[in-house]
Amino acid sequence: MSATDARSRAGLVDVAEQGRICALATRGVRDLQEVVAAHPGLFSATPFDPAMLSSVATAIAFTAPWHSADELRITTRTLLWVFAADWQVDHLAASAEDVRAVVAECLAVADGAAPPAGRHLARLLADIRDELARVPAFGGLRPVWRDELARMLAAVAREWDWKNAAAAPGGSLPTLDRYLDNADNLACSFVNVTHWLATGDGNCLRHLDELLTVGREVQRVLRLVNDLATHERDVEWGDLNALMLVADPALVRARLTGLTQRCHGLLDLLAGRDPRQADYMRRQISFTAGFYQVSDFWGTR
Template identity: 35%
Template sequence: MAVRAAQPSPFDVTATGPGAEAAARICTVAGKLQRRMRGWAVEFPAPYDPRSFDPGLYSMLALAAAFSDPHRTVDQLQPAGRMSLWVLGLGRRVAHLASEPELWRLIEHYEAVADGASPDPDDDLSRFLAVIHRELAALPAHPVLYDAWQEELRRTLRALARSWTTARAGRRPSFEEYLRDADGFGLALTFAAHRIATGDSGPAEDLADAARAVQRAVRLSADLGAAGRGLDPGEPNALTLGLPRPAVELRLAEATGQARTLLAAARARHREQADYMERHMDFYAGFFGTAPPRR
């Protein structure tokens, strides 16, 4: 393990933000990761419509990863980068399914592929998941953390299934149902992949709870940020479920506070992962314009 220097590193990220050298390094890593993401979308193209998956989206994902763990290389960030892109493709794939039997066949297949089964050669998302599984399985922490990653995948798939079923029935979820199904956002799944990539092993029930709290906060940030671009009345969003914006902002503040409390408790055993998740949450609050003003 490397020994920390006594003097602050030029790459340190402080409360006032990264210095110029640190920001340059972070943006360089993000640029490399963005190019890889665009390459994966070309390799597994079906879910990644260029009209929706534009350069700005890849840039957002890559910058979130790089700023959240600013000392990592692009290779170290790659597993989480793959996972975050896969989850976005999954949401698109599920939204276009035609029947419930098709939905459950897809879920069962993806769970099997994540356990080492052969992918469907005609399903780009299945082939992409197989690549992710092989990459994670080759890492030293995989045997210890595999069950945690598999559990987050299961939760992501089932949350999307519940959302699909609700929409198919022609009803809107309640706000509480919507927030409960934030697992479909897939951020906790991405965090689990990052844990494997960085070797952060050991008991981590508290870390899983913190990851889901961060996921809820980021989902509400994204919903509030989307309002500035105009809401699609057919797309579930916290602002279309009966709560006025001030009430959603209050719920975001509550979710953020809960996440920080859980992260503080988890930090004693998982400092780097807790820092990574908190910076992820703060990055998206800044990106979507929902961060509280500085005093």
């Protein structure tokens, strides 16, 4: 066999694997369609278009392709819930009281409460909680899941406060450092802990603290990748973006380069103890970088 033939066959193997992953994503989309149909009050806004559902399912399928569609179901639903939470706070909340109500309702659900009538975000979170509760690992590690949810909600509320304070006379935006310290608002860490509790083996769960620590560094990278790609949309929608916090965009790109190098070093160390989860987080970085070269998760407003 010639070198050209070998490369061609290797390429076909890659395409076959990509086709299998796309099929996982297709299964995920169909499940998300059922979620949207069951929660019409949560996903009626125009940006929740069919392409968003496809993007959400594809992101999860490509970052953890060794799982089955059934195994990825909770993770995929959680990522969609994160987008719904972001919309509820960033674009529907009219006051700080509205934001605090969302946070309180979601934390109460995490603690076992029934969702209040008509509160669609809390209701979907309760569905995810109840499905996750059927996973053996959840019983002992539920406080970790609840803590990551609380961190995410606190970060989302903090960003809402920053945006509204900056709009007031004499207001100012946070520094880039403070903004990156608030990267839990991206909710990558919350999705990760949900994924690890839902699918992780004993090795994964034994290293959960380390996974969360490294994952938080990956989250900072993804925050900047997102911001560099979505600056125009964030300006139009009134969202915060790292490029709004610096005088020169090169500063954000330089920070991204440094953070990415640091992450890969941490992932190299992690790979010796949990190669699968190190690969999972590497794939998060690579998929996000590639995806944002062409598109965005949100549909048009």
